[in-house]
Amino acid sequence: MKAFFPSGLVICVLLASVMAHAQSAKSGELDNYLACVDGTHECQPKSLTSEQKQQVDLADQDRNFQDCMEGFPDCKFKLLSGPEQTLTTRAFQDRNLQTCLEGIGTCKRAKLSKEERAIVATAKRIDNLKACLNTLGSCDKEKLMPWEQNAEGTATKNHNLEMCMQALESCERGSLTSQELQVVVRAAQIHNLHNCPVGSPECDLSRLSASEQKEAAIAKHSRLPELLC
Secondary structure, three states, rough: OOOOOOOOOHHHHHHHHHHHHHHHHHHHHHHHHHHHHHOOOOOOOOHHHHHHHHHHHHHHHHHHHHHHHHHHOOOHHOOOOHHHHHHHHHHHHHHHHHHHHOOOOOOOOOHHHHHHHHHHHHHHHHHHHHHHHHHOOOOHHHHEEEEEEEEEHHHHHHHHHHHHOOOOOOOOOOOHHHHHHHHHHHHHHHHHHHHHHOOOOOOOHHHOOOHHHHHHHHHHHHOHHHHOO
């Protein structure tokens, strides 16, 4: 029987096929390794080498540590090392304290230390005082200290005077003293006197004196050429 020796072309084709298969297998191994490192569901742990498994385990530990530090539900606290548990606990305490200070989210007051509870109480008192002084937000006057109540009363009085000076609807004229009322009346007169010469619709001629009405009429007449242009 005659021996068969494959031609050079056939050998090249076979070598190329073997190399392509090997390269594809190597690429598949790399893709699986990267998927395991990233923690995706495409990972096939049984296909990893012992060295790759060690690297994947380190990546899993690091990812779990990050999840715990951020307070994510995927955190497996028992898998952390001693130092990592300490850091994670501190991060939770800091995050909870910030939540309690901001009043946003779920504040776990039972987890606050005695010092942290004092910090939160002081911050809440300051926020309440600011709300009362600025007449904005929710002001609880019952929680103000005596000197804060005096400051709040002064701030409220000044705010009302400002509203009256600007002739706003929120002005409570009944809360003004006689001196403040005189100031408000005079401010309204000056404001009206300014509006009439320029032809403002807010002008009230009946509130002007005879001489002021005359001056307003002259000023308005002098502005007619400008209005006609």
